[in-house]
Amino acid sequence: MRIGVLTGGGDCPGLNAAIRAIVRCALADNVAVLGIRNGFRGLVENDIVELTRASVIGILPRGGTILGTSRFNPLKDEQCLQLLKNNFAGHRLDGLIIVGGEGSLSAARDLWRNHNLKLVGIPKTIDNDISGTDFTFGFDTAVSIVTDAIDRLHSTAESHHRVMVVEVMGRHTGWIAAYGGIAGGADVVLVPEHPFRISRVCELLASRKKEGRAFSIVVIAEDAHPHPDEVFLTADQYQALYRHDRLGGIGEALAAEIERCTGIQARVTKLGYVQRGGSPTPFDRILATRFGIKAYEMIRRGDFGNMAALKGNRIVAASLDEAVGELKRLDEEIYRVAEVFFG
Ligand code: F6P
Numbered sequence: 001m002r003i004g005v006l007t008g009g010g011d012c013p014g015l016n017a018a019i020r021a022i023v024r025c026a027l028a029d030n031v032a033v034l035g036i037r038n039g040f041r042g043l044v045e046n047d048i049v050e051l052t053r054a055s056v057i058g059i060l061p062r063g064g065t066i067l068g069t070s071r072f073n074p075l076k077d078e079q080c081l082q083l084l085k086n087n088f089a090g091h092r093l094d095g096l097i098i099v100g101g102e103g104s105l106s107a108a109r110d111l112w113r114n115h116n117l118k119l120v121g122i123p124k125t126i127d128n129d130i131s132g133t134d135f136t137f138g139f140d141t142a143v144s145i146v147t148d149a150i151d152r153l154h155s156t157a158e159s160h161h162r163v164m165v166v167e168v169m170g171r172h173t174g175w176i177a178a179y180g181g182i183a184g185g186a187d188v189v190l191v192p193e194h195p196f197r198i199s200r201v202c203e204l205l206a207s208r209k210k211e212g213r214a215f216s217i218v219v220i221a222e223d224a225h226p227h228p229d230e231v232f233l234t235a236d237q238y239q240a241l242y243r244h245d246r247l248g249g250i251g252e253a254l255a256a257e258i259e260r261c262t263g264i265q266a267r268v269t270k271l272g273y274v275q276r277g278g279s280p281t282p283f284d285r286i287l288a289t290r291f292g293i294k295a296y297e298m299i300r301r302g303d304f305g306n307m308a309a310l311k312g313n314r315i316v317a318a319s320l321d322e323a324v325g326e327l328k329r330l331d332e333e334i335y336r337v338a339e340v341f342f343g
Contacts, residue, residue, distance in 0.1 A: 001031045003299050004048070004088075004096040007065040008039035008072070008104030012126045012138030013280035014288035015065035018099050020056040021292025027053055029300070034091055039100075040107060041072035044083045048091060061279045074107055081115070088117060095299035101125035101136070102324060105307065109320035112305045120298045121307030121320055122291045126276055128175040131328045132318035133309035137291065140283040142169070142275040143179040149271055150184025150217055156267075161214035163205055163258055163266040167251030169275050170221045174330040176275065177221035178338045187216040189338040190224040190254075193330045197227045201254075202261040204343040209264060216264075220254055222247040232257045248272070290315045 005022050007015050019035070026033045035051040036042040049055075059066055074084050088096070098108040099122040111117040123130040126142035146168050157164040166186075170176040174191020181189035188204055190196045205216050223242065226232060233241070233253055241249045248270065255266035280288065287310060294308035294315045309318035 001029075001094045002034065002092055003031060003296075004034040004036050004043075004091065004093045005051075005067070006036035006039055006042060006096070006098060007067050007069045007124075008098060008100040008107075009069065010071070010101065010125065010276060011064050011069050012124050012276055013063045013141040013278060014137035014284040015069075015099060015124060016056075016059035016062050017280060017285045017288035018122055018124070018137070018292040019051070019066060020059055021289045022097060022296050023051045023053070023056045025293055025296040034093070035067050036096075038068040039070040039072050039104065040074035040084065041070045042068075043087050044072070044074055044080050046087045046090075048087070060285060063278045063280065071103060073103070075110055085115065085117070094118065095120065095304065097122060097295045097299065099124055101127070102130060102327070105130065105320060106324040109305070109324050112320065118299075118302075118304045120295050120304055121323065122295050123307055123309065123323060124288070126169060126176065127171050127173060129171060129173040129327045129329075130323055131325055132307065132322040134312070135287065135310050137280070137284045137288040138276070139175065139179075140287075141278070141281045142176050143183060144281050145275050145278070146176060146180030146219075146271060147183040149269065150180065150186060150219070153217060153269060154185075157215035157217060160265065163216045163218060163255070163262075163264050165218045165220060165251045165255040165258070165266060165268045167220050167222060167248070167268065167270040169272070170223065171247065172223050172327055174221045174224070174335070177219050177224070178330055178334050181219040182334070182338050182341070184217065184219070185341065186219040186338070188218040188342050190218070190220040191330055191335065192221055192223040192225065194335065195225045195227040197230050198232050198257055198261070199230060202258060205258060205264060206262050208343060209262070214264070218254070218258070220251050222250060224250060
């Protein structure tokens, strides 16, 4: 038997732990594992290497992915698709594991449903926005980085009596912002799921100051939008900040507006790719390892069209249709927990 594995989309901590688990399970069964480089691009370009025990030694604590990754869409044209299918057949793959986020898992679903490729998925992303699983790996590490950053920012906020705006990733959902904000003790958390009123934000910060707390921490997700009734951004700013393919920058605009409205000094820290880097937390290492083992078992059983998922404390199979059907928005209950501490 021969199986393949690829990592697609943005990198995140835990990818190597998943690859290691797949390789270790396969080799124990005398199954050959081919590593496909740089996501789906490697399958189209036939950039493929055999993975051995030596390939995965020492990779468990390492961030990134030893296979490389890309946001390459294999369904972009007929020629790509044909090359991909030829290479899949040429390597006599009995199954392929796609470790990916929304984009890669959507492609996997289409390749399985419409082109009969034997695929299973593993959900990864710092954003935690994949349906069908309680958590994706990468998220816990990102939250711990955000928490650490907020802890550090408190020193300057307090000493200089400033508002510190912390802009975090998360694409169209507020999971990182809400979890990071709760863990770091943020005074305001702004998420895409709840368009914010700038007047309310300034009111909260001003009343904190009045009550003797002249410093504040505001966490804002990169895709959080001002409420349509109170838009303080110009049309050009709007276009630049909320580009479909690249988000980021709303923190700067928010800090400027806070300073203007409240007269309190405001500074911005955009955490950016720091959130995706470095060694995975123990939680992410364990989750990625369990997902890797489950995905391997699904391939062995011929359980294609599914991904490994976490439901409660159990690792189960969830359909790729469910996974990519719609984005998993921030849980309202979690938002309400963050909200308790606003102001
Ligand atoms: O999906 C993970 C993520 O880090 C998002 O939080 C962010 O918006 C995006 O990827 C950045 O993508 P890229 O690596 O293509 O700049």
